[in-house]
Structures are given as structure tokens and as C-alpha cells.
Amino acid sequence: DAKTTQPTSMDCAEGRAANLPCNHSTISGNEYVYWYRQIHSQGPQYIIHGLKNNETNEMASLIITEDRKSSTLILPHATLRDTAVYYCIVRGVGNEKLTFGTGTRLTIIP
């Protein structure tokens, strides 16, 4: 699976949109982009995934660039409960494994 690069940490004001970038310049055509988050002392939680089109669900939006080399996870109205480590993972079709990088530690500031 392609390697991902994320900023180590980010801050965001409560109520504002949190935009978390991820670089995956070596992604191949059949690889999906997944986002998980891990709130302190909990197991990781699935957020969203996409292949090439932008995706939105009740938690977040995923914007993937046209060349698929990078993506952005958007939390539209961040709350204090969104403070967590966010992992961007690239995973190929038929590959069951999730390879976690170091992620981005997002802190929501009151």
C-alpha cells in the first residue's frame, strides 16, 4: 500500500471547520483513501473512505484531488470531542490490512 504523510499536529478553534491534509503521492489506481481517528484511551474509529470522488457522511467530508496524490478530511464544525489522532490510510482492494502511520494529533481549542 502507498505511504501517507500527515502533519504531526494541528489546532482548530471550536465551531470552525478542521481541515486535515494527507499526502499519498504514490497511490495507485485501485487504492482507496481511508480515515480513522483515535480518541484518547479508545480504539480507532472509522470516519470515511473514498476512491476518487469527494465523499460526505454524517461525520466528515473527504476531498480527493484530481490526481489522487493528496486528500483533505474536513470536520465542518469541530467540537471538543473531535480532539483525537487522525490517521490517513491507503489500502488496496482485496488487502484486508490497515497500515497505520503516525497520524495528525488534532486539538480543538475552546
Added chain:
Amino acid sequence: SAVISQKPSRDICQRGTSLTIQCQVDSQVTMMFWYRQQPGQSLTLIATANQGSEATYESGFVIDKFPISRPNLTFSTLTVSNMSPEDSSIYLCSVSRTSGGYEQYFGPGTRLTVT
């Protein structure tokens, strides 16, 4: 989604002993996975456990140290054998409903401290 429970939630063990961690899912699942998260680190996959077959271990993990059982489609155990302080970690199980399934669901983890 899937509801996953792990037992114990935490334990303190002496070096040289073994601990078996249980993972129970509220519905049948195809794939089960065991991860380790060392203090301050990200998650590392230990092995994949499918019902009816031997677990598949990742590089750096061996069956003698981390034996795994998968007796049915809702349950798995991971044993950490002959423990040393370096085994102090959070151990997490996760499940995927189908092969190639988009989502993996994670249990709450077992926090192990070896003294």
C-alpha cells in the same frame, strides 16, 4: 457497525508469565485482526485470524510469542507469552464483516503492563 468487547480491559503482569486476551463480537464476522499499540506509538498489526485456519502473522511477530485462537465467527483470543516489560502495550482486536470490507471496527483495547 459491530460491537466488540475485550477482556480484560487492563492487567498488570509479572515478567515470564502469560496473559490471554479475549475478543468477543456481537455478530458473525469474517476477518479478525490483532494490533499492538506501544506507549505513545501508532498501531502495528500483529496477525490476521480467520475462522478455521491458522493465523497469519506479520513480520516481527511469531506464533510462539503470540498464539492466537479463532474457534468461531464471533470470538478470538490472543496470548502474550513469556512476557517482558517490552510487551507493555495496548492490545486491540478489530473485525471486518466481509473480505474486502470497507470498514474495520475496533475493540476498546487491553492495556497490559509487565513489571
